[in-house]
Amino acid sequence: MATRRRFVQVAAGAGVVSAAGGLPSAAAVRPSTARSLTTDVLVCGAGCAGVAAALAAARGGANVLLVEKAPFAGGIITSVGLPYFDGIANIRDNRIVVRGVALELLSKSGVCKPDAKTVEKHNPTIPNTFEFKLLLDSLLQKEKTHRTLFNSFVCDVERKGDRVEAVRVANKDGLVTIRPKVVVDCTGDADVAAWAGAPFEQSKEVQPLTLHFRIGRVKKNPDLTRNCREALKKAQEAGELPHYYGPGVMFLFADDEVYVHGVRVPANPTDAADLSRAEMQGRRDAHAMFVAWKKGVPGFEQSYFIEAYPWIGVRESRRLVGEYVLTEDDLMKGRRFADAIATGCWYLDLHPNKTTVGGANDFKPEKVQPDPYDIPYRSLLPKKVANLLVAGRCHSATRGAHASTRVTVTAMATGEAAGVAAGLAAAMGKSPSEIPGARVREALAERNAGPFTDG
Ligand SMILES: Cc1cc2nc3c(=O)[nH]c(=O)nc-3n(C[C@H](O)[C@H](O)[C@H](O)COP(=O)(O)OP(=O)(O)OC[C@H]3O[C@@H](n4cnc5c(N)ncnc54)[C@H](O)[C@@H]3O)c2cc1C
Secondary structure, X not given: OOOOOOOOOOOOOOOOXXXXXXXXXXXXXXXXXXXXXXXXXXXXOOOHHHHHHHHHHHHOOOOEEEEOOXXXXXXXXXXXXXXXXXXXXXXXXXXXXXXXXXXXXXXXOOOOOOOOOEOOOOOOEOOOHHHHHHHHHHHHHHOOOEEEEOOOEEEEEEEEOOEEEEEEEEEOOEEEEEEEEEEEEOOOOOHHHHHHOOOEEXXXXXXXXXXXXXXXXXXXXOXXXXXXXXXXXXXXXXXXXXXXXEEEEEEEEEOOEEEEEEEOEOOOOOOHXXXXXXXXXXXXXXXXXXXXXXXXXXXXXXOEEEEEOOOOEOOOOOEEOEOOOEOHHHHHHOOOOOOEEEXXXXXXXXXXXXXXXXXXXXXXXXXXXXXXXXXXXXXHOEOOOOOEEEOHHHOOEOHHHHHHHOOHHHHHHHHHHHHHHHHHHHHHOOOHHHOOHHHHHHHHHXXXXXXXXXX
């Protein structure tokens, strides 16, 4: 059982500036720390999966609390600046295989029609990640039964019997205790599941971390990518850059601005000290790339480093070992499941912890490209903890299968299914494992979501 942390209760009413107008006393500025909240559904993490889970549960009428450590929602899309909606469509014919919240977000970002059946590219990008934050703000605020707490770090779990009794969140109110009926863990790292004692796996070596960044005032030219690659080779030989991949030097947002995928930092993202080291290494490597290009690549003469996104991105960490562990064999053989609640379609995209020049992987993606495949409800259900669901990149899958299910849209699809299931479970006073997967699928179908069924 997880430990309970102690905190001091300060008298209610403390915490306002002194009426006399002078400096407030130390006691007066200390806010009330004893906060206690209840909710039907608690969603931890407002990334791709968490936003979909929260919207789905609230739209089903549940009382929902969404907590997120960042000051905004969107997860990887907004905090690592990744505009890709991979997993939305089958690579072979661009047919949309995930609808529901993912398609809603893509269409509300102006990329396609709300009832689109195909997309122009199988891996579309949204035009602006800041506007995506605004879109999520407005959708979350529209839900009457929904509350959001940003700047709120889930830091502890209290378990009673086989249930999560409370989740503790650290924020500006102090340590807040939240008592939920059902929890959906969308932290990407399975923080809640791990701290609640649910079985999980984390490979000794996980996929490398990447910081994305943007460089402005760059002049496009046909040799740019090749020259950027050459410059990185030289920088590495000179000891200025330990690892990199690609690089992907893309004019995604403007004609004179590049968005760069190329930083590669091996690290353990569930170790606070190692994650801090990786953040610093990521910044150093991003800047080393910029310096190498400005110094030696035509087109970068007038360039400047705009900014790196706030966090280094984590591709892989803990994976739940749940009621069903989805395998790469399931994906590649297209195994069907009666309790399918989502469809995945991305290739087994495993980044190695070494430099790969030209591309991100050192294998041919087409060799590990499955047809659209089923994701079963049981892969969201942990063992040992009754009132918990785990969605997004930390759901129950082998390392190989996770390399495909981790992408943005597939995470949204599992998040939406978890949100629907959590809402049903809370309303019926049952645990998620008592709700049949077929019932969850039915509820998803009613909102034009769930697994792809158009043949
Ligand atoms: C560098 C990089 C490049 C990628 N490239 C692509 C790509 O091109 N296409 C693609 O489709 N996918 C890509 N992916 C994968 C994909 O973006 C993610 O796996 C996907 O976002 C998973 O969604 P998620 O909701 O599970 O996790 P996330 O989107 O990461 O969301 C998790 C959320 O939980 C919050 N959180 C975590 N811990 C806590 C805590 N303890 N308390 C409170 N909040 C917490 C985080 O702040 C975050 O908002 C990439 C990933 C990385 C890292």
